[in-house]
Amino acid sequence: MRNYKVFTNLEKEEQWLSDLTKQGIRLEKKTWLGYKFRRDQPEAATIKMDYRTFKRASDFEDYRALFEDSGWEHISGTKNSGFQYFRKADTDGSKEIFSDVDSKAIRYKRLSDLWALLACVYAIVMFSLIRSESIDPGAIFNPKLLYYTPGLWELEGEAFWRSFLFETPFAVFRGLMWLFFPVVVIATLYCAFKLKNQYNRMKEGDLRI
Known part of the structure; x- marks a missing residue:
């Protein structure tokens, strides 16, 4: 069972996953663009996350x-994945995995840096393709430049159509491919900006993010 979703608010993501756990939908693995779940017994568990490599x-x-010594079971994440997910496995454990606001806020800073890096990578690839005239x-x-048929726009009647x-169809495909990079650059920059803004707000004490 898979679900594809992107969050820029980690508290909302944690609440969403906790609510699913209470419905018997348990997180097995987090991927870059989604989640893998399995059916299980409904459980009043708390899901928390961190971002660290x-x-x-x-x-x-x-x-x-x-x-885990504090009562949190690690349920998803690897050494290099960045995304780390924990479930409250011990009823006597803390309800939070962070001891202070700074530790909680720094997750947003790390994710913001990641999205900013991805935006730079995609921008470099895009400009390289433009420079090579790809x-x-x-x-x-x-849009006429998307059509490669020689003399197409000089043709008339049935030959033209x-x-x-x-x-x-090939021109539309080229157009979508060419638009992919600017759209991705804008989207990743937006995510980086939003996450950095949430980091700043949390550092300033506004926890309503």
């Missing part, structure tokens, strides 16, 4: 052990 496997194991940005303002209709 580790250079050494031993550091990751120490990190997991630290939380992408023609002028097609945004002149036959060639035009034949190539239009």
